[in-house]
Amino acid sequence: MGVAALALLLTLLRQPLADWFWPETRIQQLLDDGRRALAQGRLTAPDGDGARELFAAAAALDPDRRDVQDALVQTGQAALAQARRQMGAGQLAAARTSLELARQLQAPSAEIEQIERALQHGSREQDGVEQLLRDAEAAHLAGSLDDGPDSALPLYQRVLAVQPDRMQALEGRDDALSDLLARASGDANEGRLADAAALLQRVERYDPGHAELPAAKAALNAALEQRARQGERELARGRLAQAAESFQKVLAVGEDAAARRGLQRIAVAQAQEATRLASDFHFGQAEAALAQARALAPDSTEVAAAEQAVQRARDARQSMETPLSNAERERRLKRLLAQLQEAEAREQWLLPPGSSAYDRFKAAQALAPQDARVRRAAARIQPAARQCMEDNLRGNRLRAARTCLDAWQALAPSDPALAPAHRRLAQRWLAVGSERLGMGDTAFAAQALQQARQIDPGTPEIHAFAERVRSAGPGP
Known part of the structure; x- marks a missing residue:
């Protein structure tokens, strides 16, 4: 019986005796545990497993140890930092508890007083913040997201300006921005590209790191590309007003x-x-x-x-x-006919504007339509314009050929040779456009198609080439 009692007594007194005989080991263990608790943010705990309690136990064993005193000071500083964070998040009661812990650990009184004043001010603001949150949530529920200072997002921002970590406001703002992005997607899908872009910019102002923003931007870019392709197709079909509308919608978002x-x-x-x-x-x-x-x-x-x-x-x-006098009419006519001959010699059939052979002829014709000299000029320059068209067509100078063809038509609108000439020039445009399309130049191909349609819209090859241009999409 005596042996058993002695064994039990030794078991019960083993740790206190160890602390008595080997205090250094026990202090180090308490310090290690306390530092671990401090790193985990467990500053105090009722069960004695908090940093404050562990460091205090170490201090009880050796009050004069410098590392123990430093550990208690660090815990006080951590309590001050925690109070500041809690105050920023609107957790005023928790902040007061942390501040009291800092006071017990004899943290600097100036810092304690500063936080105390801020807590008093925060208490007065708390009621206002809560009202702002209620107003923000009501506006959000009503669908008023960013329509003025009393809508949801501006109200959430006012809360966060006071309490940057207020989770209720952060989550509310995030949800409201998601709703705004959903509106932007709807606008993009329905062709309101500028409205969609404006909504994305508003979201980015509130939270450039919003998780859904990159996907929304990608969707808008896809809608812009689709609208640009639609504009190219409409232009290729000669639907100029519709093509202009498509291109303008793209440009309304950005260059x-x-x-x-x-x-x-x-x-x-x-x-x-x-x-x-x-x-x-x-x-x-x-x-x-x-x-x-x-x-x-x-x-x-x-x-x-x-x-x-x-x-x-x-x-x-x-x-x-x-009305002109005969002398004035004759003087003007001679000058115009001389200028006409000069333009002919330079083969300036339609350009430059105002000085071309066609312009001089039209002015002379308007002045004296029945004059024999005007008729002879028409008979002379009409074949020249026709030959100009043929020469440029053979040389694949299609724009120059078009200029000469236009001059020919202006000079002799009833010439039966005009129709086949129009057809040949339109077909040549399509042939060159097809070659360039095969090289990937869809922009030039669309221009060639447009030229062919203007010159001779009845050209049989136009429809098939238009389909090829449409399938190829917009040029670079």
Whole structure:
């Protein structure tokens, strides 16, 4: 019995005796455990397993040890830092508890007082923050996300300005931004590309790191590419107004070189149409086409040339209606015929505007349509314009051939040889366009298709080539 009692007593007293006889080992163990608790953020614990309790136990064994005192100071600093974090997150009660721990650990009084004042101020703000949160959630529920200062996102931002870590506000803002991104996706799918882009910019202002933002940007880029391809298809089909609308929607989001080139090509087509209409004295329609071209490409040289051509046609029409003396008429006619011969010699059939052979002839014809010299000039320059067209066609100078063909048509609109000439030039444009399309130049192929349609829309090969251009998509 005596032996058993002695064994039990030794077992019960083993740790206290170990602490008595080997205190250094016990202190080191307490320090290690306390540092582990401190690293884990467990500053205090009722069961004695917190950093404060472990370091205090070490201090009880050796109050004068420097590393033990340093550990207690570190715990006090950690309590101050924790109080600041909790205050920032709106957890005022928890912050007060942490501050009391710091006070017990004799943290610097100046820092304690600073946090204490902030807590008092935060207490006064707490009620206001809670009201802001309620208002933000109500606005969110009503679908008012970013419609003014009283909508959900601005209210969440006001909460976060006071309490940056307030989880309720962070989650609410994240959900509201997701709803805003859903709206952006709907706008992009329905073709409202500028609206979608504006919504994405608003989301990025609130939270550039939002998880759903990259996918939303990718969806908008895909919608922009699709709209650009649609514009190319419409342009290839000669649907200029629809093509312009598509390209303008792309450009409303941001500068795009392909869309800008598309508008330039449409402007050139409108300018050419204005010139054709003006030559027939349809000035109202010519001005409408010119206005559209000017709106799309105000700095285009082709548009400027068309403006001059329309003005020349007006001047020619006016000269036909303005009475002149015989002497003045003769003087003007001689000057125009001399200028016509000079332009012929330089093969300037339609360019430069105002000084071309065609312009001089039209002015002379308007001045004296029955004069024998004017008729002889027509008989002379018509074959020259035709030969110019043939020479340029053989040399594959298709734009120059088109200029000569236009001059030929202007000089002899009823010439039966014009129809087959138009057909041959349109087919040549398609042949060259097909070759360039095979090389991947879809932009040039679309231009070739447009030229062929303008020259002879009845060319049989146009439909098949248009399908090839459509399938190839937009050019670079």
